[in-house]
Structures are given as C-alpha cells and as structure tokens.
Amino acid sequence: TQLLEQSPQFLSIQEGENLTVYCNSSSVFSSLQWYRQEPGEGPVLLVTVVTGGEVKKLKRLTFQFGDARKDSSLHITAAQPGDTGLYLCAGKKTGTYKYIFGTGTRLKVLA
Amino acid sequence: DAGVIQSPRHEVTEMGQEVTLRCKPISGHNSLFWYRQTMMRGLELLIYFNNNVPIDDSGMPEDRFSAKMPNASFSTLKIQPSEPRDSAVYFCASSEDRQGRTDTQYFGPGTRLTVL
Numbered sequence: 001t002q003l004l005e006q007s008p009q010f011l012s013i014q015e016g017e018n019l020t021v022y023c024n025s026s027s028v029f030s031s032l033q034w035y036r037q038e039p040g041e042g043p044v045l046l047v048t049v050v051t052g053g054e055v056k057k058l059k060r061l062t063f064q065f066g067d068a069r070k071d072s073s074l075h076i077t078a079a080q081p082g083d084t085g086l087y088l089c090a091g092k093k094t095g096t097y098k099y100i101f102g103t104g105t106r107l108k109v110l111a
Numbered sequence: 112d113a114g115v116i117q118s119p120r121h122e123v124t125e126m127g128q129e130v131t132l133r134c135k136p137i138s139g140h141n142s143l144f145w146y147r148q149t150m151m152r153g154l155e156l157l158i159y160f161n162n163n164v165p166i167d168d169s170g171m172p173e174d175r176f177s178a179k180m181p182n183a184s185f186s187t188l189k190i191q192p193s194e195p196r197d198s199a200v201y202f203c204a205s206s207e208d209r210q211g212r213t214d215t216q217y218f219g220p221g222t223r224l225t226v227l
Contacts, residue, residue, distance in 0.1 A: 097142075
C-alpha cells in the first residue's frame, strides 16, 4: 500500500513556465520532506516541513505543508533546465523514525 | 566531507550468485538506512540501524537478504542467492539523530545491481 501519492507522475514543460507538484495521503505526518534526485545519484534533501500550514521558500521553489499535515505541494516558478529531475516527497508518522517515500514526479524542463 | 560512500557503483551478476554491497556512512552519523529503488515500487526502506544495531528489518524482502553493521563506519547488504527480480538501485543513507532535531538523511550515489 502506497501511503504517499504524487501527481503528476511525469511533467515536461518549457523553460520559464510555472508548475506545481502534489503529494497526498490519508495519513497524518509529523514531518514531511521533499527531495530531488538526478540520474545516477541519490536523493538530495531540499526541505523539511513540520507545522501544518507551514510555507518554506528555497529560491524559486515554494513548499507548503497542508493544514491537516496529510498533504504537501511544491511550486516552482520560472522553471529552468537545471530543475530537471525526480522529485520525491517523504513523510514521517508521529512516534516513528522512518520516512515513507512517495511515488515520485519526474520533471523535465526543456530549454 | 566525502559524503556517504557506496561500492561497487555497478554490479552485474548471474542468478544464484552471492552479491555484497558496501556502505561507509558519514563520520559521526549514528543512523544508517538501506533502501532499494525500482521503477515499479519506488524507493523502499529495507533496514535501519541505530548505533550499529538493527532496529527495523521489516522491509527486507526475504531471507535471501541480510545486512550487517560491524562498526560505525561500515555496513554491508548481502543477497544470497540473487534473483533477477532483485535488480534495482540500492542506496545507503546516514543521518545524525538527536532528540528534538529533525533528522536529515544523506544518501550515497547508489549501487546499480543487475541480476541476469
């Protein structure tokens, strides 16, 4: 059973466009992370959100944790080819140590 | 800092052979995770060590898989005998867990395993 569903699965856009990736679950998480993974490499942590409704910004990337801590979104403004990669969300339930990874969104930004 | 080191980076073997994957975590990190990534199942946690002790191995697929962490700077994941369905990218990650702090996992570059 996949606890974290990401949408869309695949996204191909032109440089300069905006996009939003969603991470949804029926479970409540104490914290949620977003990673980016490039081909041939391991995932790299972008951000951790822990409070319902929390918004964090990392340059052109905006991350939001849902009020109920069941979902999250990642918005990229003016996408660049360097944003290309696999984006993964990962949630940790209260009282546990491990993060469950989402299904992933594969983004390709064309120059 | 060299980050998490994994070896080999690529492994091609035949069905039935024993495969050993190696990981050196970041110095000072007390938690180590082994993951498997496939297109079909995504990134799955196999086993978690804390202070060299296996805490949760519920993600290990079956008895053919075993993992050890003899000391704080080295861990192995062994598959014996290997099967074609074990083909995947295996990642090792480490973190420094302290009470009250959100842990950050640092992933290695992975080992791409192909079982023919």
